[in-house]
């Protein structure tokens with residue numbers, strides 16, 4: 349996604365000097381990749397400082413420095429990985445706006461957790477979109493997960509409550525809960541999410557172990573608004589970034605992490621069940637430059 353940006357940097361490097369024009373071009377290219385203005389300014393400030401202090405004159409140096417500066421912004425604080433309980437069921441809720449890839453991500457996670465030897469249960473908490481339960485059912489069959497569902501229009505909290513109890517009864521290790529896609533600007537839908545949280549807590553005796561906000565990498569700056577509203581309503585504990593295959597706008601994701609410091613847990617790189625990767629800042633920054 350920064351490939352075009354890099355093409356410009358390459359052209360600038362051809363001029364052989366690091367001057368104001370070089371920084372201006374870099375700034376413009378980063379903004380075009382949807383990088384937040386504050387983040388862009390800070391990264392350029394960091395590059396300027398390095399150039400000054402280390403007396404760098406060769407523009408070819410700047411490519412690796414830029415990549416490192418971006419990777420550094422993603423360097424996560426706190427322990428990496430997921431909350432998976434040894435002695436109790438684990439519950440993950442998946443939330444996000446419509447069509448970001450929640451259901452697909454649940455399938456990918458189920459596949460990955462099954463391979464780790466865990467018994468996986470899916471909760472079809474998207475009772476709003478008619479095809480969502482069927483879609484999840486197909487994925488449950490394909491990945492060998494159990495599924496708890498209800499009729500369209502049923503209360504999503506009730507489905508998740510039932511799924512947690514069924515998981516206890518059947519000795520499942522983990523419950524992956526789908527929720528309907530909702531616009532972060534619709535207050536009533538966001539309140540419903542808070543209710544889902546409360547019901548989960550009631551069934552489990554504690555909060556969900558992870559509330560994973562799924563963000564489509566193509567969303568651009570709107571991803572920041574989504575993160576803000578979902579964090580407020582649902583206490584998001586981690587991010588999953590989807591559709592990183594073939595996007596030109598992923599720069600916004602730097603801004604989301606920078607602002608909220610919510611750990612990025614996983615990335616989705618395609619539509620297939622195996623297209624899920626752990627988030628690694630260096631690899632992620634490198635990949636941004638290749639897309």
Ligand SMILES: Nc1nc2c(ncn2[C@@H]2O[C@H](COP(=O)(O)OP(=O)(O)OP(=O)(O)O)[C@@H](O)[C@H]2O)c(=O)[nH]1
Pocket residue numbers: 444445446447448449450451452453474477480528529530590591592593616617618619623
């Ligand atoms: N290229 C690509 N497509 C993806 C990825 N993840 C999901 N998709 C596609 O995105 C579309 C929407 O995915 P869903 O999983 O149905 O999204 P959702 O968030 O559950 O949708 P709603 O229930 O409508 O909110 C599907 O066509 C998926 O195949 C990804 O990492 N890369």
